[in-house]
Amino acid sequence: MELFDLAPVKYTDDKMLILDQTLLPGKEVYIEMQTKEDVWDAIYRLKVRGAPAIGVAAAYGLYIAIKDLPASDYNVEIFGAVLGETAEYLASARPTAVNLSWALNRMVKAFDAAKPDTAEKAKRILFDEAEAIRREDEEACYAMGKYGLSLLKPGMGILTHCNAGTIATAKYGTCLAPVYLGQQQGYDFRVFADETRPLLQGARLTAWELQKAGVDVTLICDNMASIVMKNGWIDAVVVGCDRMAANGDGANKIGTSGVAILAKEYGIPFYMFVPTSTIDLSTPTGNDICIELRDGAEIGSMWYAHPMAPAGIKTYNPAFDVTSAEYITAVVTEKGIVRPPYKENLKKVMTR
Ligand code: MRU
Numbered sequence: 001m002e003l004f005d006l007a008p009v010k011y012t013d014d015k016m017l018i019l020d021q022t023l024l025p026g027k028e029v030y031i032e033m034q035t036k037e038d039v040w041d042a043i044y045r046l047k048v049r050g051a052p053a054i055g056v057a058a059a060y061g062l063y064i065a066i067k068d069l070p071a072s073d074y075n076v077e078i079f080g081a082v083l084g085e086t087a088e089y090l091a092s093a094r095p096t097a098v099n100l101s102w103a104l105n106r107m108v109k110a111f112d113a114a115k116p117d118t119a120e121k122a123k124r125i126l127f128d129e130a131e132a133i134r135r136e137d138e139e140a141c142y143a144m145g146k147y148g149l150s151l152l153k154p155g156m157g158i159l160t161h162c163n164a165g166t167i168a169t170a171k172y173g174t175c176l177a178p179v180y181l182g183q184q185q186g187y188d189f190r191v192f193a194d195e196t197r198p199l200l201q202g203a204r205l206t207a208w209e210l211q212k213a214g215v216d217v218t219l220i221c222d223n224m225a226s227i228v229m230k231n232g233w234i235d236a237v238v239v240g241c242d243r244m245a246a247n248g249d250g251a252n253k254i255g256t257s258g259v260a261i262l263a264k265e266y267g268i269p270f271y272m273f274v275p276t277s278t279i280d281l282s283t284p285t286g287n288d289i290c291i292e293l294r295d296g297a298e299i300g301s302m303w304y305a306h307p308m309a310p311a312g313i314k315t316y317n318p319a320f321d322v323t324s325a326e327y328i329t330a331v332v333t334e335k336g337i338v339r340p341p342y343k344e345n346l347k348k349v350m351t352r
Contacts, residue, residue: 001028003212008053008167009060009134016060020047021167025208033057036065036086043093043100046199050168051242051278052137055099058090059130062107065090066126071119079122083111095290096251096320097242098280103133137170140275140334145177148238148332151271152178154187156235159225159263161194162253163205164240164273174273175238175332176209183215191217192228196253198298198317225259229266237263239323241274248325248342249286250274254318260327269329276333279346286322294319 006028010017017030022045031047033039039061042048048057065086069079087104094100110129116122152158158179165173172180182189191210196202203219210217220228228234237259244250250272263270283289296315301307309315331338335352338345 003209004166004171006167007171008048008050008169009057011060011130016064018042018048018057019167021049021205022047024167024204033061033064036061036089039064040090040093043090049201050163051097051099051240052141052169052174052275053167054094054097055103055277056130056134056137056170058093058100059103059107059133061090062086062104063123063126063130067123069119074119074122076115076117076122079119080108080111083108083126094292096292097278098283099242099277102277102280106133134170137275137277138172140277141169141172141174141177143334144174144273144275144332145172145181147334147337148175148178148271148273149181149185149187151269151330151332151337152182152187152189152236154182155189156187157190157192157228157233159192159194159228159234159237159259160206161202161222161225161237161239161256161259162196163201163209164238165206165209167205167209168240173209174240174275175271176206177273178238179210179215180213183213189215190233191215192225192234193217193219194222194225194255194259195219196255197222198303200303201253222255226262229262229268234263234266234268237268237270239270239272241272241278242320243283243289244272244274244279244331244346245283245285245289246281246343246346247285248328248331248340248346249289249322250325250328250331251286251289251291251320251322254321257321257323257327260323264327270323270327271330271332272323272328273332276335276350279333279350281347281350286324289320289322291321292319293317
């Protein structure tokens with residue numbers, strides 16, 4: 001299938017489908033989500049992943065959780081209570097990416113504002129809201145692509161970490177959107193993709209996406225970022241974000257902060273792509289962001305034919321780290337490019 005036809009979440013023929021990203025790059029397989037437990041599990045296991053994409057998945061997940069509730073004994077309070085409980089359950093799948101709770105809150109708010117008097121109306125409101133969340137994310141990514149491209153020049157070498165591409169969003173990606181737009185306009189970027197241990201989103205997903213789109217991409221191990229910068233091959237770093245605090249500290253895939261520190265040392269601009277759905281002004285600083293801890297098996301055995309670490313070894317496996325605002329040259333949102341001081345300027349962009 002063409003890259004941009006591979007949406008991470010699809011709702012067609014009254015079925016919610018998820019592109020199982022754990023099978024990529026080997027297999028492009030959609031799986032059906034029938035229950036809220038299926039959606040929780042798909043988010044937890046990273047079958048669907050990337051902050052905006054899990055927001056979209058959760059929104060449709062909330063809809064499929066209520067769409068078969070009996071219409072005959074509809075009561076707006078009872079329906080609202082089930083909705084709230086289900087939203088809380090889905091939000092518990094992963095704690096760091098704010099898009100998850102943001103999308104669920106938005107669904108609940110749409111229902112509360114409308115106070116629908118029939119089950120049919122309630123279901124329609126929730127489906128329409130999920131569709132709007134998906135559509136608006138696609139538009140936001142396209143806009144970030146345009147703003148992002150204005151920061152880049154033809155022929156540049158670009159380093160990226162993890163996967164903030166089309167399958168991490170409704171469409172186009174956040175930090176890869178300008179790469180795709182540049183590709184259409186003959187910019188001939190040379191992209192370096194960090195493999196992104198331990199779950200290899202760079203190797204499995206970014207390398208696959210960019211290769212599929214015909215972009216010049218070179219896969220490197222995470223510990224090679226310094227040498228490619230020192231070699232003079234990198235003109236800009238572009239990354240996504242899972243939650244940006246009010247002061248501009250941004251949580252993203254584990255390893256991002258190290259790349260940002262290296263970029264500063266080598267005088268390379270570091271751009272974080274953050275749709276406003278990922279900006280959380282209620283979290284004051286990066287220290288207040290909850291970092292997801294995952295199973296240590298992901299480090300030592302999960303991706304290998306034979307375990308690469310001794311049985312029973314102690315592990316520490318944080319899924320994200322926080323890049324301090326001081327290392328972020330600019331934040332690219334769908335409403336424009338935000339520069340320091342972030343505390344003032346993020347607030348302004350949120351009200352634009
Ligand atoms: O654990 P993942 O694969 O969901 O982590 C994804 C990232 O860190 C992305 O960079 C971020 O969610 C932005 S996606 C546009």
